[in-house]
Amino acid sequence: MGRIRLQHIFIIIIFFFPLFALSQAYIEGSISDTTNVILPGASVVLKNTDGKIITYATTDVKGYYIIKTEAGNYILEANYLGYKKKSCEVVLINGKKQLQNFKLELSSNELKEIVIEHEKPIALRGDTLSFDAKAFSNGTEVVVEDLLRNIPGITVLNDGTINYNNRPIEKVMIDGDDLFNKGYSILTKNMPNKPLDKVQVLKNYSNNRLLKGIEDSDGIALNLTLQDEYKHLWFGNVEVGYGNKDRYIAEANLMHFAKKYKTFLTTSFNNAGLDKAGKVDAMVSNNVDLESIGQEYRAVKVMNLNIGSSQLGEDRIRFNNAETATLSTIFPLSDKLRLKLIGFLGFDEQSFFQQSISVTDFEGTYFENNEINNSSNKLQRSYLNALLTYDISEKQMLKSSTTLNAGKTKYVNDYTFNNRSTKENLETRNTYFDQKTTYTYKWNDRNVALFKAHFLTDRLPQNYGINDYLLGDLFLYENVNSVGNDIKSSRMYGGFQIDFRSKQKNNDLISFVIGYDHNEDNLMTRFSLFTDTSTINPQDFQSDIFYRVGDLYLLNGYTLKFNNFSINGSVNVHQIFNKFENYYTDNKLSTTQTPFIVNPAVSASWQVAPNDVLSASYSHNINNNSLLQVNNSYLFRSSHSFNKGLGYFNQLDESNAGIDYTTKHYLNRYQFSVGLDYSKQNDVISYSSQLEQNSSLSNAFLMQGGNRISAKFSSHYIVRKLKGTVRFGGNLGRLLYYNQFNESDLRKNILYIQTFTLGWTSNFKSSFNFHFSTQWNFSQVKSDNIFRNTSKYSYLDLKYVINENLNIKLKSEHYNFGGLDSYSNYFFTDLSALYSFDNKNTSIGLDGRNLFNTNTFTSYNISDIGYSTNSYRLLPRYVLLTVKFRF
Secondary structure, eight states, X not given: OHHHHHHHHHHHHHHHHHHHHXXXXXXXXXXXXXXXXXXXXXEEEEEOTTSOEEEEEEOOTTSEEEEEEESEXXXXXXXXXXXXXXXXXEEEXXXXXXXXXXXXXXXXXXOOEEOOTTOOXXXXXXXXXXXXXXXXXXXXXXXXXXXXXXXXXXXXXXXXXXXXXXXEOSOEEETXXXXXXXXXXXXXXXXXXXXXXXXXXXXXXXXXGGGTTTSOOOEEEEEEEEOGGGBTSEEEEEEEEEEGGGOEEEEEEEEEEOSSOEEEEEEEEESSSOOSSOOHHHHHHOOOSSOOSOTTOOOOOOOOOOOOOSSSOHHHHOBOOEEEEEEEEEEESSSSEEEEEXXXXXXXXXXXXEEEEEEEEETTEEEEEEEEEEEEEEEEEEEEEEEEEEOOSSSEEEEEEEEEEEEEEEEEEEEEETTEEEEEEEEEXXXXXXXXXXXXXXXXXXXXXXXXXXXXXXXXXXXXXXXXXXXXXXXXXXXXXXXXXXXXXXXXXXXXXEEEEEEOTTSOEEEEEEEEEEEEEEEEEEEEEEOSSOEEOOTTSEEEEEEEEEEEEEXXXXXXXXXXXXXXXXXXEEEEEEEEEEOOGGGOEEEEEOOEEEEEEEEEEXXXXXXXXEEEEEEEEEEOOOHHHHOOSOEEOSSSEEEEOOSSOOOEEEEEEEEEEXXXXXXXXXXXXXXXXXXXXXXXXXXXXXXXXXXXXXXXXXXXXXXEEEEEEEEEEEETTTTEEEEEEEEEEEEEEEEEETTOOOEEEEEEEEXXXXXXXXXXXXXXXXXXXXXXXXXXXXXXXXXXXXXXXXXEEEEEEOSSSEEEEEEEEEEEEEETTEEEEEEEEEEEEEEEOTTXXXXXXXXXXXXXXXXXXXXXXXXXXXXXXXXEEOOXXXXXXXXXXXX
């Protein structure tokens, strides 16, 4: 009986199938621009006569579309980013295909929202690309940073830095408000991802609202919008964990986000090698809330003894005991006046172990050094910033920022050099004060002026000591038993600037800037050799420097636009007032210079298609000397090295050229960019070094020659058949430079670098997802000898959501290093599991690190005079049991 029924059903389907087919109506066609350039990815929306969307389609790579629906009267609408929307009435008849092509015209108006009701994960409105947070969540994310790694085009580096399409972002905001300046990693590493509604990428972002529509900004920012249920209420979480080896973690987050009031408080304690703060220095010195000047000016740092690994994440070699607390709050003082306060307080005790074996081999010179660093570093940091924003009117705005920063590091190292044990220490203090004020006046829609003022003081004293003499025959004194170096470094900066910008009716842009920067540096160093009875201060190794630079500058620029092509030309004119004095008796020098500098630049951009851009640039730059480049005495920079500058002023001259091409989908489903850069050093500083086994003495000299050429490409593609995003990129570089060692002739050195990356991030609509990435690196230095180095790094993240209460993450890493015809492999595996109770407010977790219990890690490095191996002690295997409570 069942068989008969199936046969009957089959016969009915066969019989009526032609009728079903005839009841379908078809419309197809192509979309191009007025020059017949096809427009892939354009949206075609079919609406009924009441304006309700019935169905939609997007054009393929050939600009072709097809829509199937029922017969009837409809409105067909074609959209493409940067073009005017077109629509027409169509009458569809059953069983017939209808052809409807569109030719779209470029739009000169502000871009409107392109939203297809059936396609919610990604939406575009003007310069804002919105990603639905839930659509890109796989259920294993804990904090914002985890979710951002799933967004196409966004990459998050180990230190918390975020890039979009390989370009660094300016800031991360919450519902339009920036809480941490460039220190946004504090937010992304600590804020839970669950409250997020959208992740918005803001392209052509302007920090100053009055510049919107006038400046040609290429900045990128992220804005995180919240679900309505998380607005206007306090929420947060508390987490504690403990494991073997007495590892622990304790952290708490408290936040409140309303339209006018926003507060974020986080505190963290751990000794598990975790970094919960990220790049705090970026928050201190790069306040991007207001247009300002003199952002890069800081006091000269003479000595730096910290060790670390550039190839292995510091969370594996960092033995720490970190305590941090951060508060950011925004609140109105009146309808037009708003205050933002950021405070950071941090303490840490870090320890590292490193053993290095270096081989120096060039032109008849050969020796080996064996060094062991068993160090501890105590860090203290406090930071306070107050930003006052006064919206005087719709056309006037005043911003004022005040920053106080104080810090202290105490570095102690049990240092062994060629089996000779010593103890060295370096104490560094820092006191920094910064005041910025910017007034913006926009008297009409096309003209704006900014008046900027900036003042800062930065003090950076250092004190170094080592309880033995390890400098060989460099100093011919008897009975020296210890070495010291006392450093007092400070900078004072003051500057003002008037910045005028005018947008012409044809969208050309005129910019005119005049300003003055005044820098004063003071640097005093006392390098000392100690015997049992006396203190020796060798000649030529002391300094008492006053360095003043005045820069009166005029910057002019003009951007000419016509159709899809724009060209920008600028000329920067600087009248420099240099003065260098070294008051120390044996090295006394006083010299002045007033160079006049002209730096021209030109760039062009051609919008080949709405999402395809070809750009090129050229610049010629003459750069003023830094204090260290002019300095006429030897400065003790590290345990065995001294550096000396030119002893006179001579500006450095270089030329740069580049060309780039980028193509992308308007919703960032794919992106590909390729670029070529070339730089030529016309006047450059190089160094002639007297290198011995125990010491290095380097003198700067001026020369002509050297160049750099590099090629790069990057891409990502959302591959629907693979249900994920594939990334592929690479860098190729060649660097030509010169130096001298041990009275040699001028040495020609060529460095070749190749890097390739490949990655795949899945977005399965299932319980299982993964992220795979691999990177290959090759470098070669060709000089008297040829040294080569290869390294590979791969990792695989597996994420499995067993049910709505339990998820598991497994991360495996593989490192491979090659040098001297030998290769070494290292494997790491981390495992974490999280179980949430039914109320979702309480969860328990298990976090296991370095499950293979790898104890040491050795990398290989090369230079133009030899090679070295560096071995690091790693955090041993540990497992943490954590409990988290959300409220």
